Amino acid sequence: MSSGRTHDRITLWALPLVVLVALRVTLDGWLTAVVCLGFMLGGWMLGPDLDIHSVQYKRWGWLRWIWLPYRGKIRHRSHWSHGPIIGTVGRVLYLSLWLSLGGLILVDVLNGSQRTALSWGDLAEGLSWVLLTYWPWWLALVVGLELGALSHYVTDWLSSAIKRKATRGKRGKTQRKPRLKRRSARRR
Numbered sequence: 001m002s003s004g005r006t007h008d009r010i011t012l013w014a015l016p017l018v019v020l021v022a023l024r025v026t027l028d029g030w031l032t033a034v035v036c037l038g039f040m041l042g043g044w045m046l047g048p049d050l051d052i053h054s055v056q057y058k059r060w061g062w063l064r065w066i067w068l069p070y071r072g073k074i075r076h077r078s079h080w081s082h083g084p085i086i087g088t089v090g091r092v093l094y095l096s097l098w099l100s101l102g103g104l105i106l107v108d109v110l111n112g113s114q115r116t117a118l119s120w121g122d123l124a125e126g127l128s129w130v131l132l133t134y135w136p137w138w139l140a141l142v143v144g145l146e147l148g149a150l151s152h153y154v155t156d157w158l159s160s161a162i163k164r165k166a167t168r169g170k171r172g173k174t175q176r177k178p179r180l181k182r183r184s185a186r187r188r
Contacts, residue, residue: 007152008055011043014151018144031140038144039151046091046145047152051081066098082153088146 015036022035047056050067051074057064070091074081081087131138 005055007047007049007155008044010151010155011040011148015039018147022140022144026140031136034137034140035144035147038141038146039148040144042088042145042148043151044148046088046095046149048082048087048091048149048156049076049152050091051076051078066095070094077156082156084150084153085146087153088142088149091149092142092145 018039019032019036022032023029026032026035045056045059047054049056051071053071057067057071060067074090076082080090
């Protein structure tokens with residue numbers, strides 16, 4: 001398995017390729033920038049290794065405590081953390097829960113101090129308008145997040161495969177133990 005520094009380097013080295021492909025697909029510099037932002041966030045902040053005490057986990061600084069329940073429930077390198085699409089969706093939904101909770105607390109505090117008369121209906125209506133109006137931007141961000149996490153998955157899979165192959169090559173045929181046939185418990 002690759003180290004956190006290796007994953008960071010691969011994310012940085014792959015960025016020019018992501019820029020070229022995103023620009024070719026979107027034909028828009030701003031959408032390309034959003035894809036690249038998502039790629040960097042997916043590789044450095046919202047990557048699959050948030051389920052362990054990793055470099056990505058440490059980057060959250062004093063907010064890293066929000067990932068403790070995630071770390072407690074998700075087994076490392078399971079399909080829930082290192083699975084394409086499902087891992088990224090799970091992390092984004094988990095972070096969205098925390099952001100929603102923070103937003104609810106903020107609205108309650110503002111309503112309690114009589115600074116605003118926001119209602120939950122207004123908030124939901126505004127959020128749906130933002131999501132529907134700016135859907136290409138959200139899609140670009142999600143694609144970038146998944147590409148950043150995908151670079152991590154592929155690196156882990158390749159490094160594990162190379163290590164397995166190297167281990168098999170070192171053992172050789174002469175060092176393998178012969179298999180013994182099991183004798184039947186019954187005697188004839």
